[in-house]
Amino acid sequence: MSTPAEVWSYRTLIANLAQRDLKARYKKSFLGWTWSLINPAVTLGIYTVVFGVFLKGTAPVAGNGRLTSFALFLFCGLVLWNLVSGVINNSIASFLGAGQLLTRTYFPPEAPMVAGLTTVLIQGALELAILWGFMIVLGNVSWTFLISIPIMLLGACLAFGVGLVLGLGNVRFRDVGYLVGIGLQVAFYATPIVYRLDQVGELAQRVLVFNPLTAFVGGMRATVYELELPTTNEWLMMGGSATASLLIGWWVFGRYAPRVIEEL
Amino acid sequence: MSKIVVDGVSKRFRLQKDRAHSIKELITRRDRDVDADEFWALRDVSLEIPEGSMYALIGHNGSGKSTLLRCVAGIYRPTEGSVSVDGRISTLLELGAGFHPDLTGRENVYMNATILGMSKRQIDGLFDEIVEFAGVEEFIDSPVKIYSSGMYVRLGFSVAVHVDPEILIVDEVIAVGDEAFQRRCFSHLFDLRRNGVTIVVVTHGMGTVQSMCDGAAWLDHGQLVMVGDANEVATAYVQRVNQVEDEGATVTAPSEAGSADSVMLQEPGVHVTGVSFRDGSGAVTRSATFGEPFRIEMHYEVLGEAVRNPTFGCAIHSEGGVYLHGVNTAYKRVDTGMVSGTGVVAYEVDRMALAPGSYRLTLGTTDAHVQKIFDRWEDISLVVRPGAERAGDGLTDLGGHWNLTPDTTSAMPPQLSRSTGGGGGREGSSRWSA
Numbered sequence: 001m002s003t004p005a006e007v008w009s010y011r012t013l014i015a016n017l018a019q020r021d022l023k024a025r026y027k028k029s030f031l032g033w034t035w036s037l038i039n040p041a042v043t044l045g046i047y048t049v050v051f052g053v054f055l056k057g058t059a060p061v062a063g064n065g066r067l068t069s070f071a072l073f074l075f076c077g078l079v080l081w082n083l084v085s086g087v088i089n090n091s092i093a094s095f096l097g098a099g100q101l102l103t104r105t106y107f108p109p110e111a112p113m114v115a116g117l118t119t120v121l122i123q124g125a126l127e128l129a130i131l132w133g134f135m136i137v138l139g140n141v142s143w144t145f146l147i148s149i150p151i152m153l154l155g156a157c158l159a160f161g162v163g164l165v166l167g168l169g170n171v172r173f174r175d176v177g178y179l180v181g182i183g184l185q186v187a188f189y190a191t192p193i194v195y196r197l198d199q200v201g202e203l204a205q206r207v208l209v210f211n212p213l214t215a216f217v218g219g220m221r222a223t224v225y226e227l228e229l230p231t232t233n234e235w236l237m238m239g240g241s242a243t244a245s246l247l248i249g250w251w252v253f254g255r256y257a258p259r260v261i262e263e264l
Numbered sequence: 265m266s267k268i269v270v271d272g273v274s275k276r277f278r279l280q281k282d283r284a285h286s287i288k289e290l291i292t293r294r295d296r297d298v299d300a301d302e303f304w305a306l307r308d309v310s311l312e313i314p315e316g317s318m319y320a321l322i323g324h325n326g327s328g329k330s331t332l333l334r335c336v337a338g339i340y341r342p343t344e345g346s347v348s349v350d351g352r353i354s355t356l357l358e359l360g361a362g363f364h365p366d367l368t369g370r371e372n373v374y375m376n377a378t379i380l381g382m383s384k385r386q387i388d389g390l391f392d393e394i395v396e397f398a399g400v401e402e403f404i405d406s407p408v409k410i411y412s413s414g415m416y417v418r419l420g421f422s423v424a425v426h427v428d429p430e431i432l433i434v435d436e437v438i439a440v441g442d443e444a445f446q447r448r449c450f451s452h453l454f455d456l457r458r459n460g461v462t463i464v465v466v467t468h469g470m471g472t473v474q475s476m477c478d479g480a481a482w483l484d485h486g487q488l489v490m491v492g493d494a495n496e497v498a499t500a501y502v503q504r505v506n507q508v509e510d511e512g513a514t515v516t517a518p519s520e521a522g523s524a525d526s527v528m529l530q531e532p533g534v535h536v537t538g539v540s541f542r543d544g545s546g547a548v549t550r551s552a553t554f555g556e557p558f559r560i561e562m563h564y565e566v567l568g569e570a571v572r573n574p575t576f577g578c579a580i581h582s583e584g585g586v587y588l589h590g591v592n593t594a595y596k597r598v599d600t601g602m603v604s605g606t607g608v609v610a611y612e613v614d615r616m617a618l619a620p621g622s623y624r625l626t627l628g629t630t631d632a633h634v635q636k637i638f639d640r641w642e643d644i645s646l647v648v649r650p651g652a653e654r655a656g657d658g659l660t661d662l663g664g665h666w667n668l669t670p671d672t673t674s675a676m677p678p679q680l681s682r683s684t685g686g687g688g689g690r691e692g693s694s695r696w697s698a
Contacts (some may be wrong), residue, residue, distance in 0.1 A: 012383055
């Protein structure tokens with residue numbers, strides 16, 4: 001198992017891998033970087049129309065007491081969700097992509113995973129900045145915005161731990177790739193993103209509270225939309241799930257990655 | 265001082281059932297009852313590689329050479345035993361590994377060099393040298409997917425050898441690229457070695473082993489057969505390979521020795537119907553051995569009337585197309601007399617002077633004046649294997665002897681001498697004495 005310090009000593013490689021991914025991603029595309037914004041924008045648009053307009057979804061009044069916007073309320077949760085699903089998907093792709101390289105030269109297998117995480121974090125930061133931008137334009141601003149940064153980072157840790165394990169599993173059993181697609185879809189609707197927790201029944205609420213992502217989305221809405229701090233319960237849920245996931249993921253990956261690489 | 269110590273290393277691979285078909289051979293060759301799911305790629309291998317030496321791993325395909333190389337490089341963890349390595353390793357297991365086809369040569373150089381452990385500043389300093397060595401200056405800002413395979417490989421090699429390693433691990437990658445580049449690769453490796461870099465190579469070229477390496481280890485089915493001086497190990501290995509090959513060659517029909525297409529003109533004249541090679545003892549062989557006697561036999565058949573004093577000839581080209589040798593019975597004033605029916609003509613060589621390597625042999629028959637060509641058989645593969653005598657560099661070995669005379673007072677002045685004048689010794693500096 002590689003220690004974080006060992007992985008850190010390969011930071012130049014990590015930076016280069018991340019840079020390579022970013023550069024290669026939009027090579028030969030006309031709109032290039034704009035694509036990374038078009039995608040979430042379209043998703044946001046669709047959800048706003050379907051859940052906000054057709055299904056008459058409503059949002060609470062924002063922290064400044066004037067603003068009520070279903071789209072932005074939705075966007076708070078979506079930014080977090082895009083980060084989480086992005087990290088998981090990217091971890092799987094990163095391990096697959098680095099596999100051939102890992103059989104030919106030595107470097108910690110965690111390095112390409114961290115590089116993949118970095119690219120998604122950059123994308124996440126961009127989306128968060130846009131969310132902030134809208135809020136600032138609409139006059140819904142507070143220092144609590146800054147709290148959304150650690151929330152996003154904790155969310156990335158939670159997803160990274162899961163991604164490390166799934167990345168390994170995907171190489172061993174190709175079913176994992178398909179299961180992840182389904183799992184993410186279930187998780188998306190099992191998290192109050194396109195709806196509010198108080199809109200579902202009591203039983204569903206009691207179940208959904210155990211989904212760590214509920215706390216993350218709650219935290220995002222609190223800090224960026226309602227301009228409040230997350231509740232203690234939410235903090236505990238976020239911190240606990242992120243720590244547990246990262247520790248377990250890192251350990252499993254460190255222990256089994258060398259063996260999986262040999263079998264590539 | 266040993267740079268790399270391999271101590272009792274064994275490596276076991278688990279074979280997955282769904283992958284079994286691709287390594288079927290490995291399974292079927294082994295005893296299925298024992299444990300078909302396991303395969304020992306290395307068994308109790310111990311060796312020490314001294315600092316600053318060039319060390320070769322030899323053996324047939326699947327003998328565990330590459331596995332051992334990967335264990336040393338840290339890519340594989342040994343199942344048993346340990347590998348201790350003292351120094352920074354650069355690996356060259358596959359050239360251009362990690363090149364991204366959509367990125368430019370420049371971007372890929374930076375990428376590849378960081379994988380091999382260089383910092384951005386170090387790469388900045390070496391960048392021009394890397395590109396120049398690879399000879400891809402014009403294309404460095406084009407995506408590598410438009411590169412020819414040669415350019416791809418050259419750039420990969422260039423990056424790997426410029427990273428200033430303490431230990432360089434090279435798999436059979438240098439066998440690619442054109443001759444000129446290969447020579448440059450080897451001379452570069454040689455320079456690295458002179459600068460104290462420890463180099464471990466996997467190679468099938470015994471010429472390389474004998475001429476460049478200090479030590480060698482011979483692996484067979486994951487076990488160490490022999491370890492020691494490169495020359496001795498290579499010679500022993502070659503003897504074994506030759507022996508195995510010859511056992512397979514005794515049943516060869518004469519016409520099978522040359523597998524190339526023959527241009528058979530069904531016209532009257534002398535036609536070549538088959539070729540066979542024989543070694544010094546007269547046994548049929550598939551290849552010649554450097555420094556040993558060798559005989560090329562041409563089986564002929566005369567169609568139509570008997571031919572007076574026909575000419576039989578042969579020519580040898582290098583793989584690169586260099587015309588090395590051509591001879592026929594007319595040059596040598598051999599009277600072949602009236603020839604009819606069938607028969608065999610042999611060209612005998614007392615000492616094979618072609619250096620180990622692959623050559624193309626052409627055989628032909630003409631009339632007495634070498635005007636009318638009766639038959640011509642081109643592109644017969646002729647392989648010269650290394651023998652007990654070690655060949656010099658280049659395509660042939662003149663077989664000369666060295667003689668040292670320390671006392672020059674009694675010796676004649678040299679015929680051609682270097683002028684001691686101020687010209688710097690470049691142009692017109694040598695003169696033949698009258």
